[in-house]
Amino acid sequence: MPSSVMPTSRQGDGHLSTTAISAVGLRKSYGEKLVLDGIDLHIPAGSVFALLGPNGAGKTTAVKILSTLIAADAGELHVGGHDVAADPQAVRAAIGVTGQFSAVDGLITGEENMLLMADLHHLCKREGRRVAAELLERFDLVDAAKKPVSTYSGGMKRRLDLAMTLVGSPRIIFLDEPTTGLDPRSRHNMWAIIRGLVSDGVTVFLTTQYLDEADELADRIAVLNDGKIVAEGTAEELKRLVPGGHVRLRFTDPTAYQSAADALREVTRDDQALSLSIPSDGSQRELRSILDWLDSVGVEADELTVHTPDLDDVFFALTSGGNVPHQPQKDAR
Template sequence: MSSSAIPAPRRADAPPSAAGISATGLRKSYGEKTVLDGIDLSVPAGTVFALLGPNGAGKTTAVKILSTLISADGGQARVAGHDPAAEPQAVRAAIGVTGQFSAVDGLITGEENMLLMADLNHLPKREGRRVAAELLERFDLTDAAKKPASTYSGGMKRRLDIAMTLVGDPRIIFLDEPTTGLDPRARHNMWQIIRGLVSGGVTVFLTTQYLEEADQLADSIAVLNNGKIAAQGTADELKRLIPGGHVRLRFSDPAAYRNAASALREAARDDEALALQLPSDGSQRELRSILDWLDSAGVEADELTVHTPDLDDVFFALTGAGKTQEIAR
């Protein structure tokens, strides 16, 4: 995608950046099932916040409450400085919501989709056309603007979807799994767009299926499990919560493997793969110590790999949902 697809800074006549998002003791139940059990969230303005969790954890419910689609049973929330329950119109004026399923109408053109959103945002005709043209250019959709949206690729539809969300110049955007179903190139393009939004002062509340996505984009992450926040912090802070870092040594010579295994009795053995696994935090000091020992013992490993806990490990440890690259919604 060309550089023109990266959103530019907000318009000079836009309102000043408002506060971010916060929630304290947020609760929601459906019948006897408690979906949110007193969660606390804090999202500073101009940052990306990622909410992760297994299927049924309550992520979508939290988004719906914060975006005024449903009401909470208890607790307090502030979005752009307003209470979603008491001031829903003020919150709606400050936010944009892009759901998991595209809001794009495939029967009309990309430009017509944009102009429809301009009408819904009560922009004057001339202003609506100006904003639509600006956004289509910024999201690299000008050449396709006159074509039916049904002819767009998945990545183009997702870009149009977010462009439509930006027509009202929201300062806070909720993105519900924005890259689901996109190929790797389109996904990386979408990441570039999200980074561009944040550099322009927009606050992004993101739910995602992809752990790598949260790791790449989020300033802070919360893991929601059984209606509660299991952990919250930066990606690095969450990774430090989880033990399991190790160094793996693989040998092609069985004799060298046996010698190393005899000397490194604390190492876990994999006799079939001729590999040893040593607990390690992956620090330079530990790696140097292992390499010095191999050198002094005259043992040569064919491969040395370092594993430090990643968000996969964090998610598995906090939710017990099974290690996987994708998180169920």
């Protein structure tokens, strides 16, 4: 396969999708400390992939390796269809990287930072000014363009940093904890920017410690702990790994409530609220089973709500030795 062609992976529905980032057996140690212990990643193009893990889990190390900043000890790694070890220059030309610590120069203006980046990408002056102006407008930085970056807020610096990353029109972007330390409004603004990038077909590899961020943005999430991927899937799939999910039935008719409570075995009663909680993973199959059961006994609930563990529950269970079944990695190729 030519190095410039991205490999494809077969989805569950039989369709082929382009793989933007793949890693097989990625390993990295620092001295005797094993940071990444043979992890596998397969990330489709045009998607958001979130890598979660506690401090020191190896998230930033994975980003540095895949973006060619440091070398892996072992593993077959491809980014944008290019072999990371054999053709790092081609990888660098295909990607953009934005870290949690802004790389912008605070002594010059936002516009000057953008033009400097355009020069680094060998754009002519006219093209560089056009690209800089478009990105400054896109990231709502026009009014601050002539001001020194040292006067910018944290959120403005992050937006400028990401705008600089986009000067080279990368199709794959690594965002290493991009909203750390930002206020809620700035975080939501950054989320909107990321969604816009993905709608344009850009692939985003996101590391974050904010569980709501992964829940909001990511198509797939992997949890990294002790150098291994301990679980991977959609947010909903991961939530179902953790026990504690239940369906809550609420009644207004005390007789119907009592009939349902008497007929059900594994149920938690709340006599004051006239509600019953049934253990459930919230799957469509289980919900249909509960509804069929209600019909069979001639009882009608006034309200049915599904309660599942959130990603915080998943994260703590998977990274603190909780009793969660280990989910083996699946080969998505």
